Each structure stands twice: as structure tokens, then as C-alpha cells.
Amino acid sequence: AAAESRFATNNPLSRAQHELAISSLPGGNTRTLLHTPPFPLTIARGEETYLYDLDGHKYLDLAGDLSAGLFSHTPPPPVLTALTTALATVGLSLGGTTLAEQRHASLLCARFGLDRVRFANTGTEANLYAVAAARRFTGKRKVVVFAGGYHGGVLSFPGREAAAGNVDRGEYVVVEGYNDLEKAREVMARVAEEGDLAGVLVEGLQGAGGVIPGREGFLKGLRSAARKAGAVFILDEVMTSRLAPGGLGQEMGLEPDLVTLGKYLGGGFAFGAFGGREEVMAVYDPRREGALGHSGTFNNNTMAMHAGRAALEEVYTPEVCVEFNARGDRLRERLAQAGKGTRMSFTGRGSLIGVHCTEDGTEEMLSGGDVAGKERRDLNDLFWFEMLEDGFWIARRGYMALILQTTDGEVDRFVDAVAKFLDRHRGIF
Numbered sequence: 001a002a003a004e005s006r007f008a009t010n011n012p013l014s015r016a017q018h019e020l021a022i023s024s025l026p027g028g029n030t031r032t033l034l035h036t037p038p039f040p041l042t043i044a045r046g047e048e049t050y051l052y053d054l055d056g057h058k059y060l061d062l063a064g065d066l067s068a069g070l071f072s073h074t075p076p077p078p079v080l081t082a083l084t085t086a087l088a089t090v091g092l093s094l095g096g097t098t099l100a101e102q103r104h105a106s107l108l109c110a111r112f113g114l115d116r117v118r119f120a121n122t123g124t125e126a127n128l129y130a131v132a133a134a135r136r137f138t139g140k141r142k143v144v145v146f147a148g149g150y151h152g153g154v155l156s157f158p159g160r161e162a163a164a165g166n167v168d169r170g171e172y173v174v175v176e177g178y179n180d181l182e183k184a185r186e187v188m189a190r191v192a193e194e195g196d197l198a199g200v201l202v203e204g205l206q207g208a209g210g211v212i213p214g215r216e217g218f219l220k221g222l223r224s225a226a227r228k229a230g231a232v233f234i235l236d237e238v239m240t241s242r243l244a245p246g247g248l249g250q251e252m253g254l255e256p257d258l259v260t261l262g263k264y265l266g267g268g269f270a271f272g273a274f275g276g277r278e279e280v281m282a283v284y285d286p287r288r289e290g291a292l293g294h295s296g297t298f299n300n301n302t303m304a305m306h307a308g309r310a311a312l313e314e315v316y317t318p319e320v321c322v323e324f325n326a327r328g329d330r331l332r333e334r335l336a337q338a339g340k341g342t343r344m345s346f347t348g349r350g351s352l353i354g355v356h357c358t359e360d361g362t363e364e365m366l367s368g369g370d371v372a373g374k375e376r377r378d379l380n381d382l383f384w385f386e387m388l389e390d391g392f393w394i395a396r397r398g399y400m401a402l403i404l405q406t407t408d409g410e411v412d413r414f415v416d417a418v419a420k421f422l423d424r425h426r427g428i429f
């Protein structure tokens with residue numbers, strides 16, 4: 001309560017801005033996740049790896065726009081060049097088939113091992129279109145998903161917040177237990193027996209659910225169970241494609257039928273894509289009688305196509321990707337060391353890190369459901385408020401996604417701040 005009260009006192013302009021915003025935005029909000037009581041900080045601007053709020057505070061951004069902001073708030077030179085060249089020589093939305101869409105598509109196919117790919121504007125859309133493809137391809141309706149899974153604003157199956165009311169649950173069957181292969185197999189077999197299993201949609205690491213890595217045996221088991229049932233295995237790589245040069249699916253040898261992509265692959269612009277096996281993607285081939293429609297005004301918009309291509313080809317090369325995620329692993333190890341013997345623990349993989357505060361600090365977190373059941377939100381909140389005071393921006397739920405340009409010195413400062421925080425609050429941690 002003291003930390004929250006200091007927060008309110010220290011941010012009068014953000015508070016006033018929030019009061020203004022609620023008269024045109026419900027709750028002053030247009031991205032649910034960014035609502036942080038008592039009011040959100042209004043971010044005035046970002047530069048490189050830093051954010052600046054309305055009251056003039058400066059934060060080292062360790063949340064990286066929930067993984068979409070991989071390239072920092074300042075476009076790296078190759079992305080800036082691609083953008084300015086496209087603006088000067090190509091023009092904005094052209095309303096026609098373009099060179100840039102083919103170029104970005106062939107790059108994504110090669111990098112992520114896809115036969116075919118199509119673009120959308122968000123990861124949410126990419127998942128909705130992938131699910132529609134699975135349904136059309138199999139002629140079945142139901143898709144198995146996991147509690148704690150997040151596949152978009154209208155495709156969220158919370159393990160911790162109240163269930164989102166905007167998903168038609170009849171179409172989705174939720175398994176209570178990410179990383180629980182037996183349970184998943186049971187549910188898939190039951191739905192298959194009813195003759196209605198179209199696919200399984202899963203993250204290789206539950207991101208929004210708490211940054212919980214999927215175990216290889218679990219994910220491979222899902223793939224086998226899907227194959228056996230003639231269902232489409234959809235791997236949601238919207239958040240995880242950054243973790244390895246060909247995405248987590250290739251790294252783990254998961255051989256998904258369909259993959260969904262998003263976030264940083266638009267080079268900082270709104271982006272989504274879905275792709276995979278040719279015969280499944282063929283349901284969208286407009287040369288075919290009765291093909292599914294997939295028309296989005298901005299699917300091939302100039303900025304995302306050019307920025308995304310430059311970002312992947314010239315900035316986030318396979319070598320950079322490997323080195324960057326190794327840095328993330330080292331950071332997680334150092335944080336774990338700092339948290340040893342306290343109520344704070346860390347999960348994740350590579351450049352994605354989850355911070356958890358639990359009663360005994362050593363419980364294994366295997367699913368978003370575990371996170372929901374075991375987490376001490378009061379301690380998480382205290383950490384969040386005090387990290388803000390120290391100038392570090394992480395997501396309140398305890399989520400971190402490294403930015404490529406963050407330096408070792410900046411990371412050192414954060415590790416030091418965490419250690420000092422735990423020391424300061426030894427009594428309660």
C-alpha cells in the first residue's frame with residue numbers, strides 16, 4: 001500500500017491523463033493488459049531501450065512491448081532505411097499484389113520451415129485463420145487448447161484472470177493442465193471419438209500465462225496425438241519464434257502442421273502471419289473451388305512488409321538470434337541466483353523471462369494454472385512498484401522480454417536492483 005501510494009504521489013500527470021482518457025476509452029484503456037491500478041503510467045515516448053513517462057521518469061524497458069518490441073523504440077538502421085526507401089519509392093497501401101509481400105513471404109518460409117504462408121495484421125488474426133484452416137481441412141469443428149494459453153484478445157484461456165467472455169467456448173475444448181500430456185491425450189481422444197476434433201492449438205512456451213516453457217515430451221506427444229487423430233497441430237509461435245533461428249518448433253523438432261507468427265516480424269509494425277504444410281494452406285488458395293476467404297486490407301501493407309523483411313534479414317540474423325537468447329539465459333540464471341532462498345523465482349527460455357513470487361519460492365511452475373494458483377500477487381505488485389521507482393519497466397504480471405540493444409551494463413544494473421530489493425524486503429521475501 002505504501003508503494004502504491006508513493007506511485008500515485010509521484011505521477012500526477014499520468015493520473016490526470018488517465019482521468020481524461022476515461023471519458024473516451026472504457027477505463028481509459030485500449031489494451032486490457034496495460035491497465036494497472038490505481039492508474040496506468042502514460043508513456044510519452046520511447047528512445048532506444050528507454051521509455052519516458054508523462055511525469056518525466058525514465059525507465060529501462062525490460063518488457064519490450066510484450067516481446068513485439070524486440071528492436072527497441074528506435075528502428076535499427078537497416079529497418080529505418082527500408083522504411084524511408086519504401087515511403088519514398090513505393091507508397092503506402094497499394095491495394096494490389098506487391099513485390100514486398102512475396103519477398104517477406106519467401107524469407108519467412110525459408111527461416112521457419114513453412115511451405116506456404118499468408119499475412120494478417122495481428123497474432124490474434126493469424127490464430128483465427130489457422131483455426132479456420134484446421135476446421136476446413138479436417139471437416140471437424142473443435143480445437144483443443146490449454147488453460148493459461150493466450151492466442152489473442154478473443155482467444156484467451158486464462159489460467160489466472162477471470163475467463164474472457166469473448167470466446168465461443170463451444171468451439172474450443174480447454175485442457176486444464178499445460179505440460180500434462182496424459183490429460184491432453186485423454187481430452188483429444190474423447191473429442192476425436194465424438195468425431196469432432198479439428199486440431200490442437202498450443203504455445204511452445206505459455207507467454208502471457210506466466211512464461212512457462214513447454215516440455216519437449218509434452219509438445220511432441222501432442223503432435224503425435226494430433227497425427228494419430230488426423231487433427232491439425234497448430235503451434236502458436238507469435239511469441240516464441242524469437243527464441244531460435246527457425247523458431248521454437250524447429251529447435252525442438254516439433255514438425256507442426258501450421259505455425260502462427262506475429263509481433264517483431266513486422267519490424268515494429270502491426271503484424272501477423274500463419275503458414276505451414278502446403279496441403280493445409282491450400283484451403284486458402286483462391287484458384288481452388290470453394291477456397292476459404294482471407295482478405296485483409298492491410299495484410300500486405302507496405303510498412304510491415306518492408307520493415308519486417310529488413311528486420312529479419314539484416315538485423316535478427318540466425319547468429320544474432322542465438323547469441324541474444326544465450327544472453328537471456330545468462331540473465332535468468334543470475335536472477336535465479338539472486339532469488340535463491342527467497343519467495344522469488346524465475347521461469348522462461350532465452351530472451352523471455354517470468355518473475356514469480358510464491359509462498360515458498362521453490363515450487364515448480366509447469367502451467368499457467370500453477371502460476372494462477374501459487375502466485376502471491378501482493379508480492380509481485382510490490383516488486384513492480386519498486387522496480388518502477390528504480391527505473392525499470394517490466395510488465396506488472398512479472399513478464400520480461402529482452403530488447404536486442406539492451407547492454408550488459410544495463411542488465412547488470414537490473415540484477416543489482418533485484419538483489420537489493422530482496423535484501424530490503426528480507427522479512428517478507
Ligand code: PLP
Nearest residue numbers: 122123124150151152207238239
Ligand atoms: N499468441 C501469442 C502466444 C501471443 O503472445 C499473442 C500476443 O501477446 C498473440 C497470439 C496475439 O497477438 P496480437 O496481440 O498481435 O493479436
